Amino acid sequence: MHAASVTVDPAFVVGPVRRRTFGTFVEHLGRCVYTGIFEPGHETADADGFRGDVLELTRELGVSTVRYPGGNFVSGYRWEDGVGPVDRRPRRLDLAWHSAEPNTFGVDEFMRWAQASGVEPMMAVNLGTRGIQEALDLLEYCNVPGGAFWADKRRENGVEEPYRIKMWCLGNEMDGPWQIGHKTAAEYARVAAETARAMRMMDPDLELVVCGSSGSQMPTFGEWERTVLTETYEHVDYVSAHAYYWEEDGDLASFLASSVDMDHFVAAVAATADQVRAARKLDKKIHVSFDEWNVWYQHRAESRPPAGDDWPVAPVLLEDRYNVADAVVVGSLLISLLRNTDRVHAASLAQLVNVIAPIMTEPEGPAWRQTTFHPFALTSANAAGEVLRLAVDSPVEETRKFGEVPVLDTVATHDAETGEVVIFAVNRSVTEAIGLDVDLRGFPGLRVAEAVTLANPDHTWQASAEDSTSVAPRPNASAKVADDRARAELPPVSWSMIRLVRA
Ligand code: AHR
16 A cells, blocks of 8 residues: 655645636537537426526536537637527538537527526637627627617517626637637737727626637647737736546556646646746736646547538537546546646636536436536535645656656645635555545644545446446545544545544
């Protein structure tokens, strides 16, 4: 068994736990919208056609923000198609996912759904096939009270009060050659700066996200951020980061260490932003919106859009089934997002329902939780107060991708009001358990209120509509506090949460 020790001290604070860390993403892609969040006629659907079982699971997941409507989809989207009388809305081809878009769900439906689920919307504008004017039209529709064409259209459509959406993404993954309207960094920087400037003229209170890189493996990574931020720095608040991870060629050890890449990714983007800031002698800091992250097996057949002449509505696409190891990686990526809370001010698990998602649905049938649901829900529900910088002494194991990596990946939060300390910990080792020893002398008199572990002797175990409970996190009876030291055993390939309260 490995032995690892951690010291937790209230004086070492990284920054606050941000609710926006627990965002997700709804794209018009596959069955995320249609038969995902929206299925009129479903036995749980409300008068708007929103599935009640999905609304319930969304709340249980603890989602804060939802990014919409894409993703690659947004780069060809005409938002006007999705407003007004439903029977007059056109059907369009969605080139990104080779699907047909019926437009029966659009901005107003999304905003009603966001209200019903209690999430903050994060809206994306199309900078692929469109530009400044269409972004302004959408902003006017959403945020201007009235007295102008699109604002009055919204009122005609039955929405008197403006939505006043705060967070806006200036396009999506414009660095990716797969993107409709893909641009060079210089081309994108120009249009993003001008769009941001114009949007702020209409609504100065916006928080704007400029596109960063679609992954740390992108050939333009680094240079893209430098060029884009040099041009847009004054006009935006966030630069986006996207990252997907998967187990490649059976290399489980590297996969379990995916958060090493996420940590480096954030550090590199923050360093570039700070260099631009220093060179320009500016005060404002740009933060990272990690607005797409997850495990995604992109090589699987279901990740390929349908081919040929058929343009189906809501095809089965990207419906990855997640196993225990995938859930452990999701837990570990959340640990990384929390650890980087000083620079990552928003994040979105991509996506929410059916498409690489923690929540799955059967059309006309039940909704169920994937393995990845649990670490997200528990972290969102229990991380509170401030994130602490930990002193970690962990054994290392060799990985093919990242070299030697600590087997223990961990973070802790401290809520000064309640006195609660919560430790989130992943054992990345494929073979060895970890005996964890936490020095709590900075927080005398704590006891274990709850300790749970997600693990399975078979890390390839997956949930299904029939059995989605076998792998729910179980109480970890080994977790104990004595003499201001917490001790627990963490099985191999596991994610754990230990909640400590005043005795
Ligand atoms: O989330 C799936 C896709 O991944 C999104 O549409 C795109 O932005 C990214 O490449």
